Amino acid sequence: MATITDAVESKPKRQVIERAVVRFCGDSGDGMQISGSQFTNTVALYGNDLATFPDYPAEIRAPAGTLPGVSGFQVQFSSSDVYTPGDAVDVLVAMNPAALKMNIKDLKKNGILIVNNDSFTDNDLRKAHQATNPLEDHSLDAYRVFPVQLERLTQAALEELGLDAKSMNRCKNFFALGMCYWLYNRPMDHTYRWLDDKFKSKPLLAEANKRAMKAGYSYCEATEAFQVSYEIPPAKLAPGVYRNLSGNQALAMGFVVAARQAGLQLFLGSYPITPASDILHELSGYKNFGVLTFQAEDEIAAITSAIGAAYSGALAITTTSGPGMALKTEAMGLAVAVELPIVICDIQRGGPSTGLPTKTEQADLLQAMFGRNSEAPIPILAASTPGDCFWIALEASRIALKYMVPVILLSDGYLANGAEPWRIPSLSEIPQIPVHFVTDPQGFLPYKRNPQTLARPWAIPGTPGLEHRIGGLEKQDVTGNVNYEPLNHEKMVRLRAAKVEAIGQDVPDVEPAGDAEGNLLIVGWGSTYGSITAAVKAQRAAGRRIGHVHLRYLNPLPRNLGQVMERYGKVLVPEMNMGQLSMILRAKYLVDVEGYNKIQGQPFKQAELEGKIEEVLSCGAVGAWKNGR
C-alpha cells in the first residue's frame, strides 16, 4: 500500500498514491476544526473514501499556546476503502510548539511536518514545557520538516486589506490549508464558496481568508518546498450520489425522516450536553419539517416532556450523553411502565461523572441495559458508523412505535463528530413506519395487548370515548387500573420483559463478516466497527481465519448469536470500556469471551487490534472455552 512516507524525494513532481492521513493541530482558537473539515469536504467532493477524527479539548479556549488547549482534526482519505481515520499520520500541520509536542508521536517516520515557526518563540516554547527548540535540537530528524513563517507570510498576503493584526493572524489556518491543497492537488473552489457563504455579511473577511489560502498554495508552487505533490484518485464507491455526513447530522436527519415515514410530528426534548448538542442544533433548524424542539430546563424535563409528547401522539425523542442519561433514569422507568414510544439517544463520552466530555467511550452499555430501579428492560440499538446513525434512528423509531416501548440508541463522541461519505438513499429505499392510533371506544382497554407484539394500544388525548388514566403505579393487566396484587405484579413484570424479548422476531440473524467459522470471532458493537473491520481484513489477508460480528441490536441480542459463537475457537470482544459487552455475553451464553479493553477516550487503532488478534491466536488452546462446559 503506497503512502507518501514510501515516496522518495527525487521522484517526479506529481505522484499517484493510494491513501493519506493528514492531521491539522493547533490551539483551540487556531481554527483547526475549520481547516480540517474544509479539507475533508474538498476531498469528499473529489470522490475519495474517507473517515475523520476531530479531537478537541473540553475547554472552549484554554490559555493560548498551552498543552491543554491543543485541538486536532485528522482525516484519512483514499482511492480504496477507508474504515478508520488512520493510526499514524503522513502529514502533520502544527501551529505551535504545544500542538507539535502533543501530536508528533503520531507522525510516521519520514512523514511531512509543516510547522508554523513564527510560533516557536521562547514564550510559546515555555508554555509547551519545551526546554529546547525542537526545530533546532534535532529531535525531528526522522521527519521531513517544513518550517514556514505562517504568521508573517499570511500578514504579507493580507497587507493591502487594512485588517488589524489580530484578524490577519486568524487567517493563518487558511494559509496552511492552501498548502495542503497544493500538496494533494486539490482545487480551492469549494472552500471559496464556503467562505463566501460563511462571511456573507463580512466580505472583507471572506476575501482575507481566500487570499491567505491562495498565498499558501502559491507559496508551495513558488518555493517548490515539497518537490513532490500527490494525487489520490477517486475511490470506487458503490454508484450513487454521496455527501459527507457526521454522526450527529445523520441522527438528526434520520429522525426527521422517521417522523415523516410514520406520519407523525417529531418532538425533541433536550438539554445541552457535549457531545449530543449538535443534534438539538440540527433539529432546531428543521422547523419546515414541523419539528418541535424543546430545550428543556434540565435532563429530566427533556425526557419527561418527550414522554408527554409521546402520550399525545408525537414521535418523541430525547438526546443526551452519560451524565444526562443518569438523570433520566427514573423517567425511563416511567416510560417502561406507561409503555409509551420514545427514543433516548445517548451519545456516550468518557466518564464517570463529568469525565472527558469531548472524548469518546462505550461505557454506558450497562447503564443502558440495567440503569433503572427494579425490572425495567429497554431495547438497545447501537450505531456503527456516522452514516449508520441515519439508519439506526429510523430503526429505533420503528421499534419504539411498533412495540410501544422506550428504546435506547447508543452512539458516541467519535461517531457524533466523525464524518464519512454517505450514499444518499432514494426515498423508495426508506421503509414506511406504520402507526395505528386506536379510535374505537368499543372494547378499548388501555393495556389490552396485540398478541404478536405485546404492544398496548396508543390512545391519544382528544379521542372521544377513550378517556383513560395511565401512570407509574403498577397496572392491572388489560385494564390498566392501579393494582397492587402480588400475582398481577409478577405477570406485568414478565409481560414487560416478554415484550422486549418479542422484538427479537424483528432482529435479523447475525452473519459474520470474514470467515463463517474459524479460529477467532470478534464481537464488537458501536463505533469500533471501522477499526475492527480494517484489522480483520488485514489479518485475514495474512492468512488467519477470523469472523467479525458487529452487533446493531444489543437488547434483545440476535437469536442466533450463541450458535455463531460456537463456530469459532475463540471469541474476542474489543470495547472502549472495562468489558461491558463481555459481561453480558458471558452471563447470557456462558461463553469464555476475552475482552480487549481500551479506556483512553480514544478509538482503537488498527494496529492495536491486529496486535491483540495475533496475541490471542498465538497463545492458549483454541476452543479451550468450550471444553469446560
Place this chain on the structure above:
Amino acid sequence: MNATVPVLTKKDFQTDQEVRWCPGCGDYAILSAVQAVFPDLGIPREKFVVVSGIGCSSRFPYYMNTFGFHSIHGRAPAVATGIKVAHPELEVWVATGDGDSLSIGGNHTIHMLRRNVGIKVLMFNNRIYGLTKGQYSPTSEFGKKTKSTPFGSAARPFNPLALAIGAETTFVARSIDVMQQHLKETLKKAAAHKGAAYIEILQNCNIFNDGAWQYLTEKDSRSEHLVQLEHGKPLIFGKNRDKGIRLNGLDLEVVQLGNGVSEHDLLIHDEQYRNPAYAFLLAKMEEMPGFPTPVGVFRSWNDFPRYEDIMANQIKDVVTKRGAGDIDKLLRSGDTWEVR
C-alpha cells in the same frame, strides 16, 4: 363553536375508581369543585388532560374521567409541557402539592410558568408531606416540629405565590378547599385564562397537619385574617369590614376605616397591573404580622403569548418562508457528488 359539545354534568367527570384519600381530607372538596366546574367550560371531555406528579394530591387524575397521566415526583409540569406543545388544543391541568411542586419539582414549576405554557396548575398546599407520613415540606412554617424535624425545621418556607409571581406567571390565584364557591369561581377564571395559571389551594391534611389553615377557615377568626381580592374593589377585611389595606410608599399598611380614612384611601385591587411588584406585595402580605391573607386572583395578564403558540407559529413562519420540508431535498442538502 361549541354547538356540537354534548351537555356534560359533574357525573361525567367521575370515574369508577374508589377514591382513596383519608376520610376528611381537603382533597375531596377540591375534586368535587373541579368536577363541578369542568362540565361548565364548554369543552368536550376528551380534550381534558389531567397530569400529576407524586403525593396525595397527585392521585387526582385517577378520579377524573378525562385523559390522565400520573407521572413521577415533581415532573408533572414537564410532562404536561410535552403534551401541550405537541397538542396546543388540549386543555391541560396539573394537580400537584407543596412538596411535589416546590421541592422536587421546583425547577419544572418555575420554567413552565416563565414560559407561559397554557397549563393550569392546581397546587394543593397543606404544608406537610402526607403520603410519606408527615415530614416538613417547603411551605411548612419555620420551626415546625414534624417527624423529620423533631426540634423544629430550620428552613424558611417558600411563599408559593411570591415564587410564581417572581417567575412572572401570567395568572396567579389562591383559594381554600372549604370555600367551595370561591374555589369554583377561581377555577373558572383560571380556565378562561389563556396562558399559564398557578392556583394555590390551601388544603387541610387532617392526619398529619390538621388545622394548618384553621385561622382562615373558622367562622370566628376568618374575617379578621382573610381578605378577598376583587378586581376594581378596595381591600377591606375585618368582622365589621372596618379595616383596609393602604399603600404607603412601597409598603402596605393596615388602616382602620373611619376617623378620616375612607374606602377611597385604600388600595384598589387591579389584577391586570402590569408590574409584578404589585402582585408580589400582595403575596408577601400574609407574612407580615397583623396583615390578613389574601385569596382571589392576584394577577391576570392575558396579552402575553403562550409558549405553545409561539412554537407553532415559528413552524408556520418557516414553512411559509422556505416551503414545507422536502425529504429528498433534505437528504441531498449540502455538497454532493456522484459516483457512477
